[in-house]
Amino acid sequence: MADAFSSSSEIAIHRQVDLQNKRSIPLEKLDEFYQIEKTCDFVRQNNFKKVALQFPDELLHDSTAVAAEIERITQAKLFILADTSYGSCCVDEVAAEHVGADCLVHYGRACLSPSKRLPLMYVFEIASIDVDKCNSAFREMHTDPEAHILILYDVRYAHAIDNLASLLCEDYPNVVCSQLVVEGEHCYSHGRRKKESDEDQDEPRIHFGRQLSLKSGLSIEDYHMFYVGQDGATLRNFMMTWNRCSFSSFDPETSTGGTESAGINRVLMKRFYAIERAKDANVVGILVGTLGVANYLAIIRQLKDAIRSAGKKSYVFAMGKLNVPKLANFLEIDIFVLISCPENLLLDSSEFYRPVITPFEMEVACNRNREWSTQYVTDFRHLLPGGKDYVPLPKELKECDETDVSLITGAMRSYKLDCDPEESSNSSSLVLRNPTLTVANTNSAASFLANRSWRGLEEKLGETPVRKAVEGRKGIAIAYEEEGG
Known part of the structure; x- marks a missing residue:
């Protein structure tokens, strides 16, 4: 097996991973838990020679055994990827491309966001669940047999949903179970099979x-x-998206159920406050929180146009x-907008110096x-052209120069500068706003930088004497070669 992040046999990167209280799967059960046979079929049927295996930290303890077994059966070259630059629920196609992988196998919890760069296979963790207790908890919370109920679940419990549905279908005819679907033409669908829709659906x-x-x-x-x-x-993603629906849940780890009361109205008001902060902002930072979700470049371009x-x-x-600490380095930014998968999008930014909001906001x-x-x-993706929630920008931009009052500061603000977007992007110094707002400086970040006491290294062009290059130090910082013992 190859180390995806090693360029020399003399270099090793060591990172301590907290594996306390993590179970290790017995060798005889590895195939069932990690679907090794199906993974090998996926590799052999497509004649892949280099395969990247992406494990979350909590499953790394089994990665070498899984990779060794797949390599033995398929004779392919295996690379183990871990500690992604973003969330472990997203596919790290960039790291896989760095090692020239032909495909990627993603293990563990997944957001199922579509990716388009590499052929992809998902292997979901099979977490234990007591279906009978789940059935009992469902019946205690839903006493109306005619109620229309939609069953959602974490991907780790997809293996038990058919059994749960079979226990409920006779007494609850209007129960509908969601089914996992891996989107994208390059994805290998191996989970629960799609069932033909009933005529009344x-x-x-x-x-x-x-x-x-x-x-x-x-x-x-x-x-x-x-x-x-x-x-x-x-769960938070579901509750925010379908905030007009009532939610109940069953936790398989504790075998308890309950009604979810997350105070959605209160959460929505906090998000509305963040929108008011965005309206007051002059400088916006667009944070790229994914390099694997399809169309992330398109939403960046659309946001830049809207801003x-x-x-x-x-x-x-x-x-x-x-x-x-990372975001605190950019105090000239008034607000950040995060581009990521839906599950990593709702970030609690209460500790940050500047709010972090969503593309929708x-x-x-x-x-x-x-x-x-x-x-x-x-x-x-729903905000992009062709998406179900796409709303185009006003066409008559010059007629949209209207003012309103900030609900936070009480000051007047304008929706639109009196110039075309192309002109405003190339313009610096001063432009004329609405007469009620007189003059505004559009180069806010540059003016902020000019007022800083330290503005980076000084170039001093033409002032630095030319010197002949000399050989520098060799070795590592703890013991350079010329320093001796």
Whole structure:
């Protein structure tokens, strides 16, 4: 096996991974848990020679054994990828391309966001669940047998949903189970097979990698949601997207069920406050939180156009996993907008110096045609042309120069500078705003930098004497060769 991040046999990168309380799968059960036979079929049928295996940290303890078995059966060259630059639920196609992999196998929890660069196979972790207790918890929380209920679940429990549905179908005829669907022409579909829709069901729709076959004439707001899994990013994403539906859940780890009361209205008001902050902002930082989700470049271009049309400046940042110190380096940025998969999008930015919002919220702030409502969009692909939530920018830009009052500062603000987007992007210094706002400086980041006490290394062009190059130090910082013992 090859190390995907080693360029020399003399170089080794050591990183401590917390594996406490992590079970190790017995060798005789590796095939069942990691679907080794299906993975080998995927590799051999497509004649792949280099295969990248992406493991989350909690499954790394089995990675070498899984890779060795696949390599023994297929004779392919295996690379183990771990510690992705972004969330482990996303496919790290960039790391796979660095080693020249022909395909990628993703293990563990997945957001199922579509990817298009490499052929892809998902292997979901098979987590234990007591189906009988789940059935009992469902019946305790849903006493009306005629209620329309949609069952959602974490991908780790997909193996048990058919058994749960069979226990409920006789007493609850209106229960609908979502089915995992891997989108993308290069993806290898190996999970639960799609079932033909009943005659009384509408055309199936796909949300977040799940196919929903609803009863004819009903919308998703007519359903109660029952979620199987732990409280986390997946459940929060569902609750924000379908915020007009009631939610209940069953936690397989504790075998307990309950009604979810996350205070969605309170959360939505906090998001609305972030939109007001975005309207007040002059400089926007676009954070690239994924390099694998399809169409991420398209949403960046669309956001830049929307931000420019609102008379704001934008800068694009690619910095991997986000933390407070990283973003604190850019105090000239008034607000950040994060481009990522739906499950990593709803970031709690309370500790950050500047708010971090979603593409949907940025569009509400900048696109006058888009209005704030209870409808919330976490999948940025739906905001693109052709998406179900796409709203174009106003065509008559010069007629959109209107003012309103900030709900935070109470100051007047303008939606649009009195110039075309192309002109505003090339313009510096001063431009004329609405007469009520007199004059504004559009180069906010540059002026902020000019006022800093330290502005980076001084170039001193023409002032530095020319010197002959000399041989530098050799070795590593702890012991250079010329320093001796």
